[in-house]
Amino acid sequence: QVQLVESGGGLVQPGGSLRLSCAASGISFMLYFxxxxxxxxxxxxxxxxxxxxxxxxxxxxxxxxxxTISRDSAKKMVYLQMNSLQPEDTAVYFCNVQHTITRRxxxxxxxxxxxxx
Numbered sequence: 001q002v003q004l005v006e007s008g009g010g011l012v013q014p015g016g017s018l019r020l021s022c023a024a025s026g027i028s029f030m031l032y033f034x035x036x037x038x039x040x041x042x043x044x045x046x047x048x049x050x051x052x053x054x055x056x057x058x059x060x061x062x063x064x065x066x067x068t069i070s071r072d073s074a075k076k077m078v079y080l081q082m083n084s085l086q087p088e089d090t091a092v093y094f095c096n097v098q099h100t101i102t103r104r105x106x107x108x109x110x111x112x113x114x115x116x117x
Contacts, residue, residue, distance in 0.1 A: 002026040002106045004095045009111030014113070019082040022095030022108055033098045034078040036108075038091035045094070049080060053100060062088070066098050078104055085115045088094075 004037065005063045009018040035050040048070035057069055068081040078095060095108035 002097075004097065004106060004108035006093065006095045006108045006111040008115045009093060011114045011116065013117050014086055014115055016085050017081070017083045018085065018113060020082065020093055020095075020111060020113075022078045024076045024078070024097060025064075025096060027106070029073050029076045031100055033100060035067070035096045035098070036069060036080045037080075037094045037096055038089075039089040039094070039110075040088075043091075048093070051078070082113070085113075087115045088114060090115050 003025045004009045006020060008018060010018060012018055028071060030053055033052050036048045037045050038048050039045040047060060048063055049057065049067055050071045051057045051071050059067060066082065066084045071078045082089065090113060092110040092112050094106055094110045098105040
C-alpha cells in the first residue's frame with residue numbers, strides 16, 4: 001500500500017522559512033518522480049517543484065530562487081526547503097509521486113502552510 005506522509009507545515013511570518021518533508025512507503029522509490037504541489041483557497045492546484053530520479057529539478061516561476069526540492073533515496077524522503085516566504089505562498093502543500101513509466105501517481109494528505117504577520 002502506497003503511503004505519503006507530509007510534515008513541516010505551519011504558520012510563519014513573511015520572509016521566514018519552512019522545510020516540508022514527505023515520507024514515502026510502499027513504492028520502489030527510485031522508479032518515481034517526486035513533486036510538491038500546492039492549492040490555495042479558491043485556486044487550482046499547481047505544481048511547485050519536481051525532481052526526477054536523476055536529480056533534475058524544475059520549479060514554477062514564482063518560487064525560483066526561494067524554494068529547493070531534494071530527495072533522499074536511502075530514507076525514501078522528499079523535501080521542500082522554502083525560504084523568503086510570502087503571503088502568496090499560503091496554501092495546502094501536497095506531496096506527489098509519479099511512476100516514471102506507467103505515470104501512475106499518488107498523493108499525500110497535504111500540509112497547511114500559512115504565511116502571515
